[in-house]
Amino acid sequence: MNAEEHSTRLADAAPAGENVGGNAENVEKADPGTERLVFFSDAVVAIAITLLALDLHVPQGTTGTAFWRDAVDHREDYLAFLISFAVIGSHWLMHHRTFTYLARLGGRLVRWNMLWLLTITLTPFATRVIVGDGAFAARFMLYALVQVLAATFSLLCLLEIQRHRLLRPGADKEALSRGYRRLTVMLVAFVVSIPLAFVTQLAYLCWVAIPFALRAEQLIGPRRPHSPGRR
Amino acid sequence: MNAEEHSTRLADAAPAGENVGGNAENVEKADPGTERLVFFSDAVVAIAITLLALDLHVPQGTTGTAFWRDAVDHREDYLAFLISFAVIGSHWLMHHRTFTYLARLGGRLVRWNMLWLLTITLTPFATRVIVGDGAFAARFMLYALVQVLAATFSLLCLLEIQRHRLLRPGADKEALSRGYRRLTVMLVAFVVSIPLAFVTQLAYLCWVAIPFALRAEQLIGPRRPHSPGRR
Amino acid sequence: MNAEEHSTRLADAAPAGENVGGNAENVEKADPGTERLVFFSDAVVAIAITLLALDLHVPQGTTGTAFWRDAVDHREDYLAFLISFAVIGSHWLMHHRTFTYLARLGGRLVRWNMLWLLTITLTPFATRVIVGDGAFAARFMLYALVQVLAATFSLLCLLEIQRHRLLRPGADKEALSRGYRRLTVMLVAFVVSIPLAFVTQLAYLCWVAIPFALRAEQLIGPRRPHSPGRR
Amino acid sequence: MNAEEHSTRLADAAPAGENVGGNAENVEKADPGTERLVFFSDAVVAIAITLLALDLHVPQGTTGTAFWRDAVDHREDYLAFLISFAVIGSHWLMHHRTFTYLARLGGRLVRWNMLWLLTITLTPFATRVIVGDGAFAARFMLYALVQVLAATFSLLCLLEIQRHRLLRPGADKEALSRGYRRLTVMLVAFVVSIPLAFVTQLAYLCWVAIPFALRAEQLIGPRRPHSPGRR
Numbered sequence: 001m002n003a004e005e006h007s008t009r010l011a012d013a014a015p016a017g018e019n020v021g022g023n024a025e026n027v028e029k030a031d032p033g034t035e036r037l038v039f040f041s042d043a044v045v046a047i048a049i050t051l052l053a054l055d056l057h058v059p060q061g062t063t064g065t066a067f068w069r070d071a072v073d074h075r076e077d078y079l080a081f082l083i084s085f086a087v088i089g090s091h092w093l094m095h096h097r098t099f100t101y102l103a104r105l106g107g108r109l110v111r112w113n114m115l116w117l118l119t120i121t122l123t124p125f126a127t128r129v130i131v132g133d134g135a136f137a138a139r140f141m142l143y144a145l146v147q148v149l150a151a152t153f154s155l156l157c158l159l160e161i162q163r164h165r166l167l168r169p170g171a172d173k174e175a176l177s178r179g180y181r182r183l184t185v186m187l188v189a190f191v192v193s194i195p196l197a198f199v200t201q202l203a204y205l206c207w208v209a210i211p212f213a214l215r216a217e218q219l220i221g222p223r224r225p226h227s228p229g230r231r
Numbered sequence: 232m233n234a235e236e237h238s239t240r241l242a243d244a245a246p247a248g249e250n251v252g253g254n255a256e257n258v259e260k261a262d263p264g265t266e267r268l269v270f271f272s273d274a275v276v277a278i279a280i281t282l283l284a285l286d287l288h289v290p291q292g293t294t295g296t297a298f299w300r301d302a303v304d305h306r307e308d309y310l311a312f313l314i315s316f317a318v319i320g321s322h323w324l325m326h327h328r329t330f331t332y333l334a335r336l337g338g339r340l341v342r343w344n345m346l347w348l349l350t351i352t353l354t355p356f357a358t359r360v361i362v363g364d365g366a367f368a369a370r371f372m373l374y375a376l377v378q379v380l381a382a383t384f385s386l387l388c389l390l391e392i393q394r395h396r397l398l399r400p401g402a403d404k405e406a407l408s409r410g411y412r413r414l415t416v417m418l419v420a421f422v423v424s425i426p427l428a429f430v431t432q433l434a435y436l437c438w439v440a441i442p443f444a445l446r447a448e449q450l451i452g453p454r455r456p457h458s459p460g461r462r
Numbered sequence: 463m464n465a466e467e468h469s470t471r472l473a474d475a476a477p478a479g480e481n482v483g484g485n486a487e488n489v490e491k492a493d494p495g496t497e498r499l500v501f502f503s504d505a506v507v508a509i510a511i512t513l514l515a516l517d518l519h520v521p522q523g524t525t526g527t528a529f530w531r532d533a534v535d536h537r538e539d540y541l542a543f544l545i546s547f548a549v550i551g552s553h554w555l556m557h558h559r560t561f562t563y564l565a566r567l568g569g570r571l572v573r574w575n576m577l578w579l580l581t582i583t584l585t586p587f588a589t590r591v592i593v594g595d596g597a598f599a600a601r602f603m604l605y606a607l608v609q610v611l612a613a614t615f616s617l618l619c620l621l622e623i624q625r626h627r628l629l630r631p632g633a634d635k636e637a638l639s640r641g642y643r644r645l646t647v648m649l650v651a652f653v654v655s656i657p658l659a660f661v662t663q664l665a666y667l668c669w670v671a672i673p674f675a676l677r678a679e680q681l682i683g684p685r686r687p688h689s690p691g692r693r
Numbered sequence: 694m695n696a697e698e699h700s701t702r703l704a705d706a707a708p709a710g711e712n713v714g715g716n717a718e719n720v721e722k723a724d725p726g727t728e729r730l731v732f733f734s735d736a737v738v739a740i741a742i743t744l745l746a747l748d749l750h751v752p753q754g755t756t757g758t759a760f761w762r763d764a765v766d767h768r769e770d771y772l773a774f775l776i777s778f779a780v781i782g783s784h785w786l787m788h789h790r791t792f793t794y795l796a797r798l799g800g801r802l803v804r805w806n807m808l809w810l811l812t813i814t815l816t817p818f819a820t821r822v823i824v825g826d827g828a829f830a831a832r833f834m835l836y837a838l839v840q841v842l843a844a845t846f847s848l849l850c851l852l853e854i855q856r857h858r859l860l861r862p863g864a865d866k867e868a869l870s871r872g873y874r875r876l877t878v879m880l881v882a883f884v885v886s887i888p889l890a891f892v893t894q895l896a897y898l899c900w901v902a903i904p905f906a907l908r909a910e911q912l913i914g915p916r917r918p919h920s921p922g923r924r
Contacts, residue, residue, distance in 0.1 A: 033793045036735065042267065043739035046274035051747065053352045054282065062365025089345050100264045114782050121746045134755025273498065277505035284583045285513065293596025320576050323502065331495045504729065508736035515814045516744065524827025551807050554733065562726045
């Protein structure tokens, strides 16, 4: 992979300090290379989230009763689809809140973003794995590991954005700290769920708890004041 | 899902009133976050509509007669493909008429749009379900339910756009009321078709009637005057 | 389908005459709704062209000889893939030459474009059909019919663009007439190949001849002068 | 294929010399046709890279031990997936560094880009081939051939960009020479690996060595000075 040196050199070319002055053009538009990275990421995420439904079990049965019974028998497949849709959707929303306001690329951002995309493309595969028969703990662990990696690479993206001050001057800085808090919640939930899966299939509840934990975080977390500079 | 609080805060940041003044920039360009949401939605819809054809039955047969007979035997598969293509295409056209002229995100718009995308990604799956053998009413109901949800989430998007005044000042307001009327027609047709499916397979005709109903609605519905402000 | 009335009304709103004056903004940028239609079309075409390779036969065989023999046995699959790639690629290039310079939507352009996209999404399916065993003429005819429809809807798009003068003032008008000539060549080749297929499998040669016919058309066709107004 | 004459004529319309003067508009924005080609290429690459994971083997097994043993048995499938992801990702990064700063199309650029896209869409297929059972050298050769073609068409793109001076005036010229060096490294590694594959399965190591060779090239290669003109 050769993302790193590329982005490092770009960072050299546009040193972190120069953006702080905040010329009007940077507020309006990102570097075309930045826009294209965002576009490419969106396309990969859109494909991955749509492919999830490709693997859904089509209920069999020649009578209504048999059809619905077969559908209920595969309820965990449908639950796994919904969880994966929510996970990829949440990742896209977090990407949307930060990358949309990038001024330029820099540091190892391109590398971490590529590795994050790798975990996103693996999520439909991990979903197929988890709905397989038997070996619950192993399948559960593989799925959780992919999500742990996704959250980690996403956190590394945020770190690079912060360290190299890649956001546009007028961008909402609070989005970064909220991203950290949310990704940390996801990371912890998926890590904790792995040992639990060897004890009980209810380890699933760790994942279902994520939206509630995020909501609680939002209520008790530090509130940002309404500053005029953000969009 | 964490779309709601995000969009709510964005709505706070850009209060509904400020757009009414209509500064020139808002007429010209949307917020970059809005453009990206529209782009992401387009990509998901494009993938879903293209995947429909992935599931089409390839006619079998080593002679021309056998080939065409097998094709005719699967005529309902091809009809279901065409209906799904028309349904997703119509949804995209309605999205095109309203979201293209969004000035910004706000309220629960991102959440309802994500749930609408969920129903769009489920449409190829619902198409696979409906062409299965036996249990006609159950399969028909599942397909119609997905479409009822799609129309509902799409209506909720329009409601948020109207309530939070998210359109650009110069945008065509009539597009919203036409969207309401069209989505209501779709919603009613799919809801009504469900009980009919338990009586007759001709319940399909409710769906086929949608374009005719929309045409009739257009002819008798309120006409907007040719105002100079719209695009 | 409700594309028609929508685009008609848009055409009303921006009457064909107003563009001829050629204000600078129209030269620079298209209506956002136009850009989005082009984007959506590109996404559908990109997915269809990539899905073609999804159906390619993976050669079997545990020895090198068996592997290559199996690959050669399926040479018609690979030829069909290349033809379909060339067909979709050519369609995209023609779309690129005209739609890129659209100023706005109008007439029935959105409807014909949607139907053209339908034929593009059907092309991977038609490719799977044509590589099936037996019933050569029937399979060949189905593939050719999809391409006849694709060329027809594409021609109808060009007609609408011309009739409603939808191109930007500075756009290359010659692109339209070249599009007509090229699509006519494709249309004729696919139409003529259908009866031939009932006589000989060499009907394929009609399709292979298309690029040569296009080249000849270019050499003997009317040359446009180098005018300063085109891009 | 009719890409060539199209792009040649575009090149005529905007002769290579005119860009050197460097008017401000060209620095800011590309021709809309150029943007659309880049967009279309990104979409195709995004789909191909996401489809790679569609073919991943889902480990079977009703106990944890059986599950992991089956996963380990298919370790070469997962390695092939990662290699293909890295190969397509690297190609995209190289495309990103040059095409993002294109001012316009010209020469045979569109043709070579289309053929490069053909090799990208073939990469998921080549990945399915290489993970098949038996006939190692033959499968390996087919995969390497696709990559040799991909690097060749990408090099031809760079040649056209250089010959017809298609980059924007302010664009980073060094990106071109780095692209040449990197693509040459990839080309040589894939060419050399083919005869090796007939001797040993360790021919894989040629591919694994590519990132290291690229890193070494970067360290010992000619360094460009920090010129103010690049972005």
